[in-house]
Amino acid sequence: MTNPLAQMPLIPHKSRTHPIFPLMRTILNKASAFLLLCFTANAAEEVTIYSYRHYEADQKLYEQFTAETGIKVNTLKAKADALIARIKAEGDKCPADLFITADVGSLIKAQDDGILQPATSELIKKQVPESLRDSEDFWTAFTVRARVIVYAKDRVKAGEITSYEDLTKPEWKGRVIARSSSNIYNQSLMASFIAKHGEQKAYLWARGVRMNMAREPEGSDRDQMRAVAAGIADACIVNTYYMGLLVNSADEKDHAIAEKLAICFPNQDGVGTHINISGGGVCKYAPNKENAVKLLEFLTAANAQSVFSETTSEYPLVRENATSELLKSWGPFKADPLKLEVIGKHRKAAAKAFLKAGWK
Amino acid sequence: MRHFTHKTFNKLRSLPWVLSVLVIAILAASPLFFIYKEVQQPTQEMWGFLAEEIENPDSPTGENDPSPLQNYVTGSLLMLAGVTVLTLIIGVGCAWLVSAFRFRGRALLSVLLCLPMAIPTYVMAVMYNELLMTSKYSLFIWVRENYSPAAAADFSIYWKFTLAILVLSFSFYPYVFIAARMAFKSQSAAYLESSRVLGHGLGSTFLKISLPLARPGIIAGLTLTLLETMNEFGAMKILGIETLTTGIFSAWLDFDELNSAVRISAIMMVLIFIILLFERLLRGRRKYHTHRSSASDFHGLAPRKLTTAFIWTVCLGVSFVTFILPVAKLVQQAALALPDRDLQPYLDLVLSSSWLAVRACFVIIIAAILLAYTVRIIPKWWIHLSAKISLLGYAIPGAILGVVLLSVKGSLHHSADDLAQWIFHSTVTGLIIAYAIRFLAVGYNPIEAGFKKINPHLDEASGSLGKSRLTTLFRIHLPLLRHSFLAAIVVLFVDVMKELPLTLILGPSNNDTLATKTYGLFAAEERIPEGSIPALILVVTSLLGLLIISTLLNKKRS
Numbered sequence: 078m079t080n081p082l083a084q085m086p087l088i089p090h091k092s093r094t095h096p097i098f099p100l101m102r103t104i105l106n107k108a109s110a111f112l113l114l115c116f117t118a119n120a121a122e123e124v125t126i127y128s129y130r131h132y133e134a135d136q137k138l139y140e141q142f143t144a145e146t147g148i149k150v151n152t153l154k155a156k157a158d159a160l161i162a163r164i165k166a167e168g169d170k171c172p173a174d175l176f177i178t179a180d181v182g183s184l185i186k187a188q189d190d191g192i193l194q195p196a197t198s199e200l201i202k203k204q205v206p207e208s209l210r211d212s213e214d215f216w217t218a219f220t221v222r223a224r225v226i227v228y229a230k231d232r233v234k235a236g237e238i239t240s241y242e243d244l245t246k247p248e249w250k251g252r253v254i255a256r257s258s259s260n261i262y263n264q265s266l267m268a269s270f271i272a273k274h275g276e277q278k279a280y281l282w283a284r285g286v287r288m289n290m291a292r293e294p295e296g297s298d299r300d301q302m303r304a305v306a307a308g309i310a311d312a313c314i315v316n317t318y319y320m321g322l323l324v325n326s327a328d329e330k331d332h333a334i335a336e337k338l339a340i341c342f343p344n345q346d347g348v349g350t351h352i353n354i355s356g357g358g359v360c361k362y363a364p365n366k367e368n369a370v371k372l373l374e375f376l377t378a379a380n381a382q383s384v385f386s387e388t389t390s391e392y393p394l395v396r397e398n399a400t401s402e403l404l405k406s407w408g409p410f411k412a413d414p415l416k417l418e419v420i421g422k423h424r425k426a427a428a429k430a431f432l433k434a435g436w437k
Numbered sequence: 438m439r440h441f442t443h444k445t446f447n448k449l450r451s452l453p454w455v456l457s458v459l460v461i462a463i464l465a466a467s468p469l470f471f472i473y474k475e476v477q478q479p480t481q482e483m484w485g486f487l488a489e490e491i492e493n494p495d496s497p498t499g500e501n502d503p504s505p506l507q508n509y510v511t512g513s514l515l516m517l518a519g520v521t522v523l524t525l526i527i528g529v530g531c532a533w534l535v536s537a538f539r540f541r542g543r544a545l546l547s548v549l550l551c552l553p554m555a556i557p558t559y560v561m562a563v564m565y566n567e568l569l570m571t572s573k574y575s576l577f578i579w580v581r582e583n584y585s586p587a588a589a590a591d592f593s594i595y596w597k598f599t600l601a602i603l604v605l606s607f608s609f610y611p612y613v614f615i616a617a618r619m620a621f622k623s624q625s626a627a628y629l630e631s632s633r634v635l636g637h638g639l640g641s642t643f644l645k646i647s648l649p650l651a652r653p654g655i656i657a658g659l660t661l662t663l664l665e666t667m668n669e670f671g672a673m674k675i676l677g678i679e680t681l682t683t684g685i686f687s688a689w690l691d692f693d694e695l696n697s698a699v700r701i702s703a704i705m706m707v708l709i710f711i712i713l714l715f716e717r718l719l720r721g722r723r724k725y726h727t728h729r730s731s732a733s734d735f736h737g738l739a740p741r742k743l744t745t746a747f748i749w750t751v752c753l754g755v756s757f758v759t760f761i762l763p764v765a766k767l768v769q770q771a772a773l774a775l776p777d778r779d780l781q782p783y784l785d786l787v788l789s790s791s792w793l794a795v796r797a798c799f800v801i802i803i804a805a806i807l808l809a810y811t812v813r814i815i816p817k818w819w820i821h822l823s824a825k826i827s828l829l830g831y832a833i834p835g836a837i838l839g840v841v842l843l844s845v846k847g848s849l850h851h852s853a854d855d856l857a858q859w860i861f862h863s864t865v866t867g868l869i870i871a872y873a874i875r876f877l878a879v880g881y882n883p884i885e886a887g888f889k890k891i892n893p894h895l896d897e898a899s900g901s902l903g904k905s906r907l908t909t910l911f912r913i914h915l916p917l918l919r920h921s922f923l924a925a926i927v928v929l930f931v932d933v934m935k936e937l938p939l940t941l942i943l944g945p946s947n948n949d950t951l952a953t954k955t956y957g958l959f960a961a962e963e964r965i966p967e968g969s970i971p972a973l974i975l976v977v978t979s980l981l982g983l984l985i986i987s988t989l990l991n992k993k994r995s
Contacts, residue, residue, distance in 0.1 A: 125946055131957030133967075153946035154957060158690040162840065163942065166847035172946070179961075186693070251586035257677065259687045288495055291586065292577075292593040295677025296566075299963045307574035319963065327774040327966040428691045429483060435491035435502055437679060 123149040124368035127164060128177040129157040130355060134388035142375050148368050157183035157261070164192045169362045174369035177357040180261045182268065184216040184356055185421020196359035198370050204377040205394050209354060211418060216358030219376040220391035223412065224266050224351045226341040227320065228312040229305050233339075238312060240344045241266075241351075245285025252311040253286060254301050257294045258431035262316055266351050267427035268420045269413060273348065276426055283434035294437050299323065306334040312341075316353075321390020321403055342410035349411040353420075355391065450906070454811040455820070461804055462823035465830045465874050468841040472706065475699035483692040484700060487684075509684040509701065513667060513708065516680060519602030520609060520666045521659065527606065528613025529655060531755055533643055534748045536621035539737035542749070547618065548984075549756040551611045554928070555979035556763060557935040557952065558608040559671030560972045563959055564763040565604050566675060567770065601676045605669060607759040609662040616658025620651035639738075653720045657882060660716045664832050667709060671937065671956070681705040685834055695840065702837045709832040764976060771973045774966035783951075783974050790950040791978055793865055794933040797872040798880075798926050804873055805880040805925065806918075809888050810910055814896070824881075831878035839942035842871050846943075865948060871939045876932055880925045887921025888914065927986045931979045951975040 128135070131154050139150040155163070157178040164171050164187075176187055187193050188211070197214040210217035226238055238244070244253050256263065270279035291310040299322060301313035323335040342350045357376070359369045375381055382393040386401040393399055396409065490501035503511070535547050553561075573596055581589035624647060632642040648655075670682050681701055689698035740748065804827075812824050830838065846867065849856065859866065891914060899909040915922075937952050944953075951971045958968030 127946075129961075131961035133958075133962075151946040153944065153948070154953065155941040156690060158693070159839070159942045162843055166843040166850075168847060168850055170850045251590075257674075259683075259691045264691065284492075284494075290590070292590050293597075293677065295593070295597060296675070297960075297963045300566075303570065304574065307571070308578055309574055322963060326964070327777075328770070329773075425483075425693060428687075429486055432483070432486050432505060433489075433491065435493065437508075437677075 122147055122365075122368065123151060124174045124365050124372055125151040125153070125172050126175045126177055126357075126372075127153050127155075127160045127173040127360075128175075129154070129160065129183065130177055130179050132389055134384060137388075138376065138381055138384055139372075142372060145375070146368075146371060148365075148371065150372070158186070161187050161190060161192065164360060165190060171360060171362050172364065173360045174363040174365045175357050175372060176360055177355070179222075179353075179355045180265055181218075181354050181356065181417045182261060182265050182421045182424045184211075184354075184358055185418060186424065187358060188215045189421070192361050193358040194361045194363070194366075196363075196366060196370050198374060200374045201370070201377055204374070208414065208416065209356075209394055211358075216356050217373060217377065218354035218356040218394060218417075219373070219381070220355040220385045220389070221394060221396065221412075222262075222353050222355070222391050223317045223342065223410065224262055224314060224353065225317055226312050226343050227302055227305060227315050227338050228341060229308070229337055230339045231337065232308075232311045235339065235341075238341055238343075240347065241270075241314075242282065243343075244312065244314070245282055245289060249289045249312070251289065251291050253289045253313065254291050254304055254310040255286065255294055255314045255436075256296060256298060256301055258283075258428070258436040262298075262353060263314070264424060264427045264431070265353050265420050266314070267430060268423035269351050269415055271423040271426050271430065272415060272419045276430060279427070280430040280434055283430055283436050287434050287436045302338055303334055306337040317392070317407065318390035320407075321401075324403055325390070340407055342407075344413070345411050348415070349413040352392075352412045354417060451815050454807075454815060454906070457807050458811045458820060458823050458827070461808060461827045461877070464870075465827040465877065467845070468833045468838050468874075469706070469826075469829065471841045471844070472699050472703055472837065475696055476703050478696055480700070481692075481694040481696045483688065483694050484697045487688070487697065487701075505679070505684070506701075506704075508679050509681045510704065512673075512678050512680040513682075513705070515598060516602060516605060516666050516669075516673075516678070517663055517708075517712075519598075520605050520662060523602060523606035524610040524613045524662050525655070525659065527755055527759075528610040528658065529617045529648075529651075531752055532614050532617035532621055533647065534751060536618060537639065537643070537647075537737055538740040538744065538748060540740055540745045540748065543737075546749070546752045546756075549760065550614050550752060551983065552756070552980065553607055553759040554611045554931050555976050555983060556608065556760070557671075557937075557955070557972070557975065558605065558665075558669055559675060559937070559959070560767065560955065560976070561608050561763050562601075562604050562672035562675040563965060563968075563972075564766045564770075565600060567965065568762065568766050569600065597677050601673065601678045604672055604676065605666055607763075608672075609665050610759070612661045612665075613655060613658040616654045617651055620654030621647060624650050656716055656719045660712060661831075661879070661882075663712050664709065667705060667712075667832075668834060670835070671960075674960075681708070682834055682836075685836055689836060689840070698840075699837065702834045705834060706832070713832070764973075767969050767973050767976065770966045770969035774964075774970060778967070778970060780970075783954075783971060786949060786951050786954060786971065787974055787978055789948075790934060790952070790975075791930075791982070793868075793948075793950065794930050794982075796865070797869045797876075797933045798929045800869055801873050801876055801880040801929055802884070802922065802925060804877055805884045806910075806915075808877075808881060809885045810906075810914065812885070813888050813893075814906055828878035828881055830874035831876065833875075835875065835938035836942075838871065838875060839939055842867070842874075842939075842943055865945060868940065868943050868945070868948070871943050872933055872936065875936070875939060876929055879932055880929050883921045883924040883928075884918065887918045891917050923986050923989055927983055930982045930986075934975060934979050934982075951978065 136152070139152065142148065143150055153160075153173070157180065160176065161183070164173055164176065176193065178184055178187075193215045195214040197210075197217065201210070201217055205217050209221065226241070226244070228238060243249065258264070267279055267283065270282055296304075298315040298319040301315055302319065302323060304310060305313050317340065320335065320338070320340060323331040326332065344350060357373055359366055363369050377394060379398070382398065383400040385391050386393050386399050386404055390401065390403060392404060399405060487506045488504050490504050493500070493502045496502070531550050535543050535550070576596070577589050577593060580592045628646055628650065629642055632646045637645065668682055669680075670686060673680050673683050681704060684701045685698045685705070688694050688701055808824050808827055812820055895913055896909060899913050904912070935952055937956055940948070940950055940953055941956070951974055954971040955968050955975060958964050958971065962968070
């Protein structure tokens with residue numbers, strides 16, 4: 078087959094005196110060969126995912142899914158909101174079948190923006206507790222993560238801190254740290270406060286925490302825990318699986334840090350600890366809707382559930398079924414039964430409250 | 438009548454060149470138009486809050502804290518000021534040392550001083566964060582115990598700003614270094630010798646002769662540095678600095694208000710125009726020609742032993758903190774995760790990322806040649822202006838560029854779906870166009886500088902021999918420009934390899950690059966040792982690119 082690009086008279090024949098020209102020609106050849114390859118790629122069974130989850134464990138699960146079903150998994154990874162913007166821009170030509178994100182707020186935003194469609198199966202309904210999926214089946218969770226307080230064992234007695242509200246008390250002045258308010262997990266936590274107590278009270282909580290901070294917010298969840306272990310502050314707000322990250326880290330120093338810390342599941346006497354999910358929803362114009370549903374079934378099934386708890390230290394949908402020793406060692410806890418759908422509705426109000434409170 | 442037809446013919450002859458420049462300019466200017474249009478819209482809800490001061494019940498004077506917008510602007514300005522001072526000191530200082538003296542190992546030091554370019558700024562930030570974490574904690578606790586908790590909180594603010602300025606300067610000083618080195622190198626020895634003969638010492642020759650002569654080059658390098666600083670997102674996020682760029686992202690992603698994000702980017706564009714205006718003013722209208730050919734290039738003095746030792750200490754010191762130390766940390770971290778990792782997927786990533794970068798370089802270089810050559814053959818003010826506009830992509834915030842291109846993509850899907858499918862889904866064409874808009878300035882500047890060095894008489898001679906402009910370009914200019922090509926390709930290759938926001942927003946599916954892989958592990962998973970592996974491979978690949986091209990350059994010279 079002749080290659081149209083290579084024959085382009087881009088470089089007049091006479092001038093091919095310099096060694097760079099053959100090089101250019103080779104490059105052109107390669108480029109056009111690549112283009113042809115892209116066109117002739119076979120159109121077997123496939124499913125395309127737009128995902129915010131960058132976990133390598135996910136990739137392994139997708140490979141397993143392909144091995145079991147023969148359905149090829151294409152992935153595109155970016156920040157959730159960038160993906161939503163992209164799906165919107167692509168409209169009915171969007172190749173994405175499944176939108177996956179690590180936060181319920183983004184799922185609801187996607188739903189509100191009209192880029193998802195209801196899709197479910199009996200199997201999904203059986204595998205996912207009702208509180209962890211959308212009542213109209215626009216999305217479903219496949220892992221659960223709790224936003225907890227981690228404190229330094231040597232400076233804080235067990236039971237000295239029991240709730241998110243405790244962090245605003247005067248005795249915690251200069252002893253608290255947290256990451257930036259632009260972090261989605263903080264925003265969902267805040268949205269849950271707004272849902273329960275209203276904007277004003279939630280704002281006062283954020284301001285109270287900010288006034289008690291030992292330093293301006295900076296760094297990741299992992300950095301907060303390292304700072305607490307080092308003595309910069311006595312407590313911080315983090316997601317549970319980051320603790321798993323330290324325990325399972327390749328860096329020995331992280332194990333020593335984990336040794337110094339303990340987890341407090343807040344508000345056990347009250348409404349329970351704030352939880353969030355990783356989940357997915359089938360895109361409105363999904364070309365392979367059935368495959369997307371199959372993948373959701375796969376991700377919510379027992380096998381994938383145990384892979385998640387072993388690798389990313391996230392909680393499975395049914396926490397009692399956790400197989401990971403680490404998760405078991407943290408013990409059972411009471412989760413906030415607040416309907417997750419409500420959280421998404423207050424997302425913007427949460428960002429506003431943080432801004433007003435000066436939580437950077 | 439004859440005169441008229443000749444003129445028409447001339448115009449027709451210019452048409453393809455003019456058209457191509459206009460197309461590039463329009464493509465590059467579309468984000469600006471988008472910003473202009475958005476700013477005309479009514480403000481959204483959060484914009485008011487962004488401009489509102491924040492209550493601070495703890496403040497002793499009862500004053501409020503500055504508004505978020507004020508914080509963004511202050512953050513950006515502090516970064517710009519700090520980076521200007523540091524990159525000028527490091528970049529120009531080192532360039533002068535390796536240019537003014539001729540000593541053993543000068544070539545080696547010159548190369549070493551360029552290497553930090555191979556380290557993405559966010560990787561540099563993570564490594565410095567890891568390196569200095571323990572010292573930061575100990576100092577924080579020391580300040581808290583000896584002064585007060587409030588002083589410790591202030592300390593952490595000073596610390597993070599200092600660290601951020603250092604990290605950015607370490608990453609970006611090579612731009613200034615390379616520009617200054619080129620400028621010093623091409624200075625005529627006659628000037629410097631005259632100055633010495635007239636009784637000026639080395640120091641005052643530097644201040645009075647070399648520095649003023651090198652000013653246009655240095656300012657151009659500094660401008661690139663400042664634009665990079667303005668646009669930096671990853672490192673700022675990691676180090677906890679709020680700047681206009683982080684503000685754009687929060688407005689867009691956290692508040693879900695594109696309009697507010699665009700407004701912030703409009704503020705940023707104003708700052709950028711001020712920077713560009715300063716560049717014009719500082720470069721001045723003066724032209725710096727040398728009268729004789731390069732035979733009289735300044736090759737440097739032979740230094741005394743003590744001076745040589747001093748130069749080595751300074752340059753190695755700079756290279757140590759800006760390159761060796763962060764890479765050593767990277768190696769140490771990668772080694773932790775290496776034992777239980779399969780390296781095959783990374784090798785595939787190396788191939789696909791480099792191949793993507795090579796293709797992008799190719800497109801950008803062609804566009805840059807087209808632009809620079811048209812400016813040369815049709816020296817009209819509006820061609821100049823179009824060329825300048827084409828280069829603005831470098832100044833436009835990456836996120837905004839991404840958003841604009843997404844909307845272009847959307848409308849394309851409606852009007853020409855097959856084309857859109859091909860550009861954005863089956864291939865990386867869309868991504869390459871995005872890179873081209875973003876990095877055109879990087880490729881253009883060295884090529885334009887190369888064109889300027891070619892005597893216009895050559896064009897006239899070729900023209901009067903009856904050769905067309907295209908033939909002249911291929912037979913006269915391109916062979917003479919090969920050094921400029923290579924210089925442009927080096928920087929472009931490395932820049933594209935490191936690029937993150939556009940790759941994430943616009944790439945087709947299954948398009949992992951070393952940069953996105955590193956990002957995923959560093960930022961999303963917070964697994965530093967695992968992320969260090971693709972980061973290290975990225976650095977090594979960029980280094981290999983740099984080395985291959987610099988050896989090619991040296992070979993060509995000899």
